[in-house]
Amino acid sequence: MSPHTAQLQQQSSSTFPARPAGRPYTVLIAALGGEGGGVLAEWLVEVALRCGYYAQSTSIPGVAQRTGATTYYVEIHPEPLAVLGGRRPILSLAPAPGGVDLFIASELLEAVRYVANGLVSPDRSLVIASTSRTLTTAERMQMGDGRMDEAALVETLHRHSQRCIAFDIAAATRAAGTAPSAVMFGAIAASGLLPFAREEWERVVRESGRGVEASLRGFARAWDVVRAGGEPEAVAPPAAAAAPTGAIDGFPAEVQDMLVPGLARVQDYQDAAYGRLYLERVRQVLEAERRSDPAALNGYALTRETARFLALWMAFDDIVRVARLKCSASRFSRVRSEVKAGEGDLLRIVDLFKPGIPEIAGLLPPGLERRLVRWEARRRAAGKPPFGFSLHLSTTSVSGFLALRFLAGLRGLRRRGVRFGREQAMIEHWLTQIRNAAAQDWRCALEIALCGRLVKGYGSTNDRGRENLAHILDHLAAVAMPPEAKAEAVRKAREAALADEGGQALDRVLIGNGAPPRPVKAQPVVWLTRKAGSAAGR
Numbered sequence: 338m339s340p341h342t343a344q345l346q347q348q349s350s351s352t353f354p355a356r357p358a359g360r361p362y363t364v365l366i367a368a369l370g371g372e373g374g375g376v377l378a379e380w381l382v383e384v385a386l387r388c389g390y391y392a393q394s395t396s397i398p399g400v401a402q403r404t405g406a407t408t409y410y411v412e413i414h415p416e417p418l419a420v421l422g423g424r425r426p427i428l429s430l431a432p433a434p435g436g437v438d439l440f441i442a443s444e445l446l447e448a449v450r451y452v453a454n455g456l457v458s459p460d461r462s463l464v465i466a467s468t469s470r471t472l473t474t475a476e477r478m479q480m481g482d483g484r485m486d487e488a489a490l491v492e493t494l495h496r497h498s499q500r501c502i503a504f505d506i507a508a509a510t511r512a513a514g515t516a517p518s519a520v521m522f523g524a525i526a527a528s529g530l531l532p533f534a535r536e537e538w539e540r541v542v543r544e545s546g547r548g549v550e551a552s553l554r555g556f557a558r559a560w561d562v563v564r565a566g567g568e569p570e571a572v573a574p575p576a577a578a579a580a581p582t583g584a585i586d587g588f589p590a591e592v593q594d595m596l597v598p599g600l601a602r603v604q605d606y607q608d609a610a611y612g613r614l615y616l617e618r619v620r621q622v623l624e625a626e627r628r629s630d631p632a633a634l635n636g637y638a639l640t641r642e643t644a645r646f647l648a649l650w651m652a653f654d655d656i657v658r659v660a661r662l663k664c665s666a667s668r669f670s671r672v673r674s675e676v677k678a679g680e681g682d683l684l685r686i687v688d689l690f691k692p693g694i695p696e697i698a699g700l701l702p703p704g705l706e707r708r709l710v711r712w713e714a715r716r717r718a719a720g721k722p723p724f725g726f727s728l729h730l731s732t733t734s735v736s737g738f739l740a741l742r743f744l745a746g747l748r749g750l751r752r753r754g755v756r757f758g759r760e761q762a763m764i765e766h767w768l769t770q771i772r773n774a775a776a777q778d779w780r781c782a783l784e785i786a787l788c789g790r791l792v793k794g795y796g797s798t799n800d801r802g803r804e805n806l807a808h809i810l811d812h813l814a815a816v817a818m819p820p821e822a823k824a825e826a827v828r829k830a831r832e833a834a835l836a837d838e839g840g841q842a843l844d845r846v847l848i849g850n851g852a853p854p855r856p857v858k859a860q861p862v863v864w865l866t867r868k869a870g871s872a873a874g875r
Contacts, residue, residue: 359415362531365432366409367442367451369471373518378409380522384541388533389417395430413531432456439530441465443506443517446473449490452497464498465524467506480802481835504562513555515548523559588623591637592644599648606652607748615651618768619644625775629782639783643771646789653760654795656696657751660744663688663732686732693725699756700747706755763803770810778820784827785814791834805834805843812852826850
């Protein structure tokens with residue numbers, strides 16, 4: 338055994354409990370789809386074989402509610418083949434609960450999921466987990482902020498592991514311009530669990546033959562983090578946004594970080610005139626806030642929040658905006674970067690479009706819109722499914738790109754369309770309520786401004802949010818009550834609407850504050866004829 342190998346084994350014994358004779362090293366890897374988990378498992382087996390140890394790996398494909406996920410399990414016999422006298426050990430094909438020496442995951446919630454399954458034990462397992470998140474479907478579906486508490490997730494890993502090292506694997510991957518597998522490989526190497534010198538680990542990377550320099554950079558970053566004292570990195574708060582350039586005259590510095598990008602978004606969405614309308618609307622709220630809070634004790638929070646949600650609302654999603662975003666040059670650059678396509682690689686992007694009657698009718702003038710909606714209502718009443726096109730456009734082809742450019746060029750139809758008029762009327766109603774509330778109570782005005790969070794998404798999600806907002810403005814904000822009580826009622830109603838998609842929680846808040854519940858919406862009942870001789874009829 339070489340001196341450097343013996344040194345690493347000594348470091349490992351100070352980190353992990355004493356290993357019973359003959360017990361294999363066990364490594365469990367949780368990687369999301371496309372992160373190179375298979376390559377990582379192959380590298381682990383390769384470094385063990387090169388150093389004269391017997392090893393094997395297995396993989397189990399699965400799902401992670403984000404993308405494909407695969408569990409990789411590696412076992413390495415603790416004694417070199419040279420001392421086994423020709424014998425071959427029998428290793429396990431799957432991890433046993435509480436029998437994992439090292440568990441590594443490229444995503445924080447995914448790591449906690451394996452802890453919940455009992456595969457990690459506090460008396461044996463070292464956990465290396467990324468603090469980065471890839472949101473689950475359930476988190477994305479929430480009307481409000483549905484993200485899990487990252488600090489609580491990291492604390493769970495510490496509580497249920499013998500030792501935990503948490504750092505941002507995704508950030509290290511981006512900084513090195515490599516794949517997560519290279520960063521995770523470096524983290525495993527630096528953990529001290531396996532008795533192999535760093536040169537052996539790096540040799541496997543060098544001889545892999547592709548993306549070697551970038552992989553070595555990622556390996557080195559992870560090595561330094563894990564070896565830096567062994568203490569986990571805290572979950573860092575989001576970095577503060579850089580101060581925007583090109584401050585807009587007439588507005589205080591406290592609102593510029595929202596106003597400048599908001600104006601740019603609105604102008605890009607439509608035109609310069611639309612941007613001027615945005616500034617005029619924000620200016621009216623600013624004037625109302627200055628009358629309500631002349632000393633600016635609240636740091637112009639009302640104007641700032643209004644500018645934020647107003648920009649998002651005025652740039653609402655429609656088929657024109659979607660087409661414009663999908664054929665933008667920045668999108669092609671971003672996709673090439675995400676898939677790590679080289680300069681000589683061919684990239685093909687195919688987009689699925691399925692516009693329905695609401696999306697199409699929204700661009701039409703009122704007369705045509707009413708005819709189309711009535712036609713669709715008759716179809717639905719007859720038991721037919723919603724009408725819609727299903728289009729697969731190859732965005733990287735000439736025909737597909739031109740089709741998107743044609744849709745993106747329909748911005749001029751927005752102002753004549755029914756939906757644009759409805760959105761502007763609703764925006765004005767919201768802004769009027771903010772200004773009226775500011776004349777009575779600043780906090781009540783702020784709570785109404787924050788109700789702009791309810792308008793988000795597209796399709797039924799967007800419709801439901803606007804309906805909830807309209808009901809709060811028309812009924813709850815109109816109830817006679819002290820300003821402080823009204824502000825609290827609006828806050829509770831907003832949070833209830835964001836927390837409960839069905840609206841029952843919102844109805845309870847409305848009724849509890851003397852406002853009527855939301856009206857019951859009619860739902861069509863479709864009767865289906867059972868075919869004779871079908872399995873259901875027997």
